[in-house]
Amino acid sequence: MSTDARTPCDEVIEAGWIVPVVPHGVVLADHALVVDGDRITAILPRAEAQARYAPRLTTARPDSVLLPGLVNAHTHNPMILMRGVADDLALMPWLTEHVWPIEAAVMSPAFIADGCELAVAEMLRGGTTCCNENYFFPDVQAATYRRLGFRAVVGLPFIEFPSAWAATPAEYFDKGLEVRDNYRNDALVSFSFAPHAPYTVSDASFGRIRVLAEQLDLPVHVHVHETAQEIEDSLAQHGQRPLARMDRLGLVNERLVAVHMTQLTPAEIALCAERGVSVAHCPQSNLKLASGFCPAEALRRAGVNLAIGTDGCASNNDLDMFDEMRCAALLAKGVAGDATAMDAASALRAATLDGARAIGLGERIGSLEPGKQADFICVAMDAIETQPMYHAISQLVYATGRQQVRDAWIAGRRKLADGVLVDMDVASLLTRAGDWRARIAAVRPGV
Amino acid sequence: MSTDARTPCDEVIEAGWIVPVVPHGVVLADHALVVDGDRITAILPRAEAQARYAPRLTTARPDSVLLPGLVNAHTHNPMILMRGVADDLALMPWLTEHVWPIEAAVMSPAFIADGCELAVAEMLRGGTTCCNENYFFPDVQAATYRRLGFRAVVGLPFIEFPSAWAATPAEYFDKGLEVRDNYRNDALVSFSFAPHAPYTVSDASFGRIRVLAEQLDLPVHVHVHETAQEIEDSLAQHGQRPLARMDRLGLVNERLVAVHMTQLTPAEIALCAERGVSVAHCPQSNLKLASGFCPAEALRRAGVNLAIGTDGCASNNDLDMFDEMRCAALLAKGVAGDATAMDAASALRAATLDGARAIGLGERIGSLEPGKQADFICVAMDAIETQPMYHAISQLVYATGRQQVRDAWIAGRRKLADGVLVDMDVASLLTRAGDWRARIAAVRPGV
Numbered sequence: 001m002s003t004d005a006r007t008p009c010d011e012v013i014e015a016g017w018i019v020p021v022v023p024h025g026v027v028l029a030d031h032a033l034v035v036d037g038d039r040i041t042a043i044l045p046r047a048e049a050q051a052r053y054a055p056r057l058t059t060a061r062p063d064s065v066l067l068p069g070l071v072n073a074h075t076h077n078p079m080i081l082m083r084g085v086a087d088d089l090a091l092m093p094w095l096t097e098h099v100w101p102i103e104a105a106v107m108s109p110a111f112i113a114d115g116c117e118l119a120v121a122e123m124l125r126g127g128t129t130c131c132n133e134n135y136f137f138p139d140v141q142a143a144t145y146r147r148l149g150f151r152a153v154v155g156l157p158f159i160e161f162p163s164a165w166a167a168t169p170a171e172y173f174d175k176g177l178e179v180r181d182n183y184r185n186d187a188l189v190s191f192s193f194a195p196h197a198p199y200t201v202s203d204a205s206f207g208r209i210r211v212l213a214e215q216l217d218l219p220v221h222v223h224v225h226e227t228a229q230e231i232e233d234s235l236a237q238h239g240q241r242p243l244a245r246m247d248r249l250g251l252v253n254e255r256l257v258a259v260h261m262t263q264l265t266p267a268e269i270a271l272c273a274e275r276g277v278s279v280a281h282c283p284q285s286n287l288k289l290a291s292g293f294c295p296a297e298a299l300r301r302a303g304v305n306l307a308i309g310t311d312g313c314a315s316n317n318d319l320d321m322f323d324e325m326r327c328a329a330l331l332a333k334g335v336a337g338d339a340t341a342m343d344a345a346s347a348l349r350a351a352t353l354d355g356a357r358a359i360g361l362g363e364r365i366g367s368l369e370p371g372k373q374a375d376f377i378c379v380a381m382d383a384i385e386t387q388p389m390y391h392a393i394s395q396l397v398y399a400t401g402r403q404q405v406r407d408a409w410i411a412g413r414r415k416l417a418d419g420v421l422v423d424m425d426v427a428s429l430l431t432r433a434g435d436w437r438a439r440i441a442a443v444r445p446g447v
Numbered sequence: 448m449s450t451d452a453r454t455p456c457d458e459v460i461e462a463g464w465i466v467p468v469v470p471h472g473v474v475l476a477d478h479a480l481v482v483d484g485d486r487i488t489a490i491l492p493r494a495e496a497q498a499r500y501a502p503r504l505t506t507a508r509p510d511s512v513l514l515p516g517l518v519n520a521h522t523h524n525p526m527i528l529m530r531g532v533a534d535d536l537a538l539m540p541w542l543t544e545h546v547w548p549i550e551a552a553v554m555s556p557a558f559i560a561d562g563c564e565l566a567v568a569e570m571l572r573g574g575t576t577c578c579n580e581n582y583f584f585p586d587v588q589a590a591t592y593r594r595l596g597f598r599a600v601v602g603l604p605f606i607e608f609p610s611a612w613a614a615t616p617a618e619y620f621d622k623g624l625e626v627r628d629n630y631r632n633d634a635l636v637s638f639s640f641a642p643h644a645p646y647t648v649s650d651a652s653f654g655r656i657r658v659l660a661e662q663l664d665l666p667v668h669v670h671v672h673e674t675a676q677e678i679e680d681s682l683a684q685h686g687q688r689p690l691a692r693m694d695r696l697g698l699v700n701e702r703l704v705a706v707h708m709t710q711l712t713p714a715e716i717a718l719c720a721e722r723g724v725s726v727a728h729c730p731q732s733n734l735k736l737a738s739g740f741c742p743a744e745a746l747r748r749a750g751v752n753l754a755i756g757t758d759g760c761a762s763n764n765d766l767d768m769f770d771e772m773r774c775a776a777l778l779a780k781g782v783a784g785d786a787t788a789m790d791a792a793s794a795l796r797a798a799t800l801d802g803a804r805a806i807g808l809g810e811r812i813g814s815l816e817p818g819k820q821a822d823f824i825c826v827a828m829d830a831i832e833t834q835p836m837y838h839a840i841s842q843l844v845y846a847t848g849r850q851q852v853r854d855a856w857i858a859g860r861r862k863l864a865d866g867v868l869v870d871m872d873v874a875s876l877l878t879r880a881g882d883w884r885a886r887i888a889a890v891r892p893g894v
Contacts, residue, residue, distance in 0.1 A: 084842050122831050287778055289780075334737055344535060388887075394764070398764040433835045
């Protein structure tokens with residue numbers, strides 16, 4: 001009979017440093033994180049953990065920083081199969097001559113499933129453990145994320161025009177709600193409404209989305225104020241800026257995840273702060289498409305919740321949240337004209353907890369706290385590229401490359417172990433990616 | 448007796464794709480590069496290379512892109528030992544409260560030698576094969592780069608104030624010229640004059656540098672127009688903007704490598720184009736220190752030679768030229784408000800050939816052409832992060848991480864083979880980096 005008075009648990013991860021995100025800016029040296037089931041049960045000094053817990057598995061990472069998995073607050077993951085198919089183009093020729101013709105030719109459940117799977121592989125290898133998805137075929141997306149054990153908020157797409165997913169506005173609503181119903185209370189997959197943008201959604205449809213979002217308690221994920229042209233067109237068509245129009249329709253509230261937001265007046269920033277809006281800032285997409293500069297630091301200072309997203313791979317061209325976080329921190333300083341803007345700890349919080357808050361998961365993920373879901377990563381700091389190391393958070397934000405991500409867990413399950421995707425068939429995945437490459441290149445012989 | 452009619456050579460590298468940079472924008476599929484001694488002797492289809500050459504060694508890289516090694520056009524490499532020691536600070540507190548006190552405590556030949564060695568390891572692993580260095584103790588730098596077989600242009604530092612390297616202006620000149628004399632005709636190490644900045648160099652000293660640079664045929668590497676404050680101060684002190692003052696002193700010419708250049712009028716851009724000035728653009732440093740936005744696309748369109756640099760690790764915080772090249776391409780579009788600005792091929796040329804031209808090495812390196820030095824890298828494209836692949840150059844600029852660099856050669860000698868630094872003692876290097884960390888942390892107990 002065992003006399004072990006220690007508390008049994010599933011796993012203890014001992015790390016050189018733990019960055020829990022809450023409390024803000026804290027680095028815990030030589031600590032351990034205790035996991036039982038799908039949850040974090042404790043964070044404490046390593047020696048104390050050894051005295052108090054009897055884990056089934058102990059993972060030692062003395063050279064790594066353990067931190068929450070990154071949350072990608074805006075992506076179109078299946079577009080990964082179009083990575084770099086057309087670059088250095090203005091928005092309209094990029095869309096009309098490249099993206100849309102390709103989508104018209106290949107859009108299908110198989111395209112979505114393979115795209116999501118390749119994206120999950122890239123995200124896990126790069127330390128992202130949750131994404132806010134926005135694309136067609138949410139049914140296929142949800143099935144793929146569930147099958148792969150990846151945490152995702154799947155957008156229920158809405159646009160006034162027919163697509164391969166739905167033919168009429170009514171069908172977008174019906175099919176979307178059905179998908180959501182099929183995954184009610186899923187442990188990993190939740191949903192948002194994802195009306196495309198103010199310029200592709202009517203007042204009536206926005207009104208219906210507002211009502212449904214309230215009834216079902218879902219976020220509303222929309223591209224808003226992406227370009228100056230969008231503002232001009234809205235003024236011409238509606239006599240209002242898009243955000244003012246959305247406010248008239250009752251959508252400017254704590255459910256709104258407003259993506260891009262490069263064009264903002266001080267009054268609009270104040271409105272967003274007052275209403276509890278979240279902004280999903282996509283710095284590299286905004287730069288690459290020359291959409292404008294999101295006033296990230298002004299939003300933060302006003303108290304707006306700022307999250308970070310990569311946008312889709314057709315415009316970025318990756319799902320690298322480490323690179324995106326660094327770019328957000330650097331660009332915020334340049335745009336604000338203030339080197340103290342968006343410091344490293346704030347950038348890391350934007351890429352974790354504030355992203356989770358934006359998409360309705362702030363109580364469950366985004367920081368390392370007892371009771372929260374066990375979604376976290378270990379990042380090796382012993383490489384030449386991160387030596388010497390003075391501050392773990394500075395190193396994570398300003399020097400770390402995503403290849404230093406060594407391990408990733410979602411809901412307590414290891415998804416990446418020592419750099420290996422433990423439950424994915426990478427060879428098959430790369431073969432399928434090659435097949436899609438051939439099909440897409442055949443659509444566009446110039447490619 | 449051999450009847451082999453093939454031409455003997457040292458090495459043939461067969462690559463899935465070769466991007467020679469000259470001609471511009473070209474991708475050669477399934478080609479081979481032939482090396483003999485320290486030079487490239489041919490680039491031709493793989494099958495043809497097999498028929499015509501009898502190499503001592505054949506290296507097959509069917510999944511890789513072979514391209515010129517990247518040229519870092521502005522760095523302070525020994526500052527790598529201060530990587531991330533102080534972030535998110537305005538320039539003056541950063542310098543006066545952090546960088547300068549640390550430098551005062553640790554500056555020494557050993558600090559320079561270890562810093563350069565760690566930097567070489569990071570640069571080679573990240574695909575950089577040449578740097579334009581700007582720091583103290585050029586004698587130690589030159590000895591370290593020569594010993595490690597790394598190609599560098601070492602700046603002969605000049606500042607009106609005493610430092611650990613020299614006590615008086617005369618001593619800066621005397622010691623600098625002696626170093627240059629000791630390495631005359633070195634195969635890998637060459638020199639520039641590196642007066643710190645207009646605000647720390649007198650008219651008399653600039654005048655002497657102009658004369659010496661002409662006599663010795665050396666580039667002049669200077670921080671110019673880094674911030675708006677610099678312009679204001681110069682107007683107050685000299686009644687001229689710094690570039691106008693340098694023009695009066697005869698320094699605005701094809702020798703000038705003007706670093707940063709965030710503050711430029713159209714007339715100044717035209718002047719730089721007319722005189723053949725090179726600009727070393729450091730986008731991440733400019734963002735992180737909130738120095739301003741270099742009008743990179745306007746410079747390029749005016750015909751100014753645009754190179755790319757990382758700046759030092761105390762302000763960046765890495766020597767990652769892939770990240771810097773991507774940032775330059777993205778930021779150029781954002782600043783120009785034009786998504787077609789600085790396309791991928793132009794960004795790659797800025798990070799290779801145009802960097803080489805800036806520092807006086809355009810005839811020797813920066814592109815893959817017969818007769819040029821064999822400085823090149825192979826970048827693996829088979830990873831999840833760069834699949835599918837439509838365009839090799841797009842992938843290199845917008846999706847590739849430096850960890851995908853698999854091999855690097857300098858002057859025909861392999862320096863990185865399958866990710867391994869072939870002639871460096873990495874364990875010893877990391878131990879020394881840790882020792883410097885401890886010494887610097889002791890200077891600043893808060894660290």
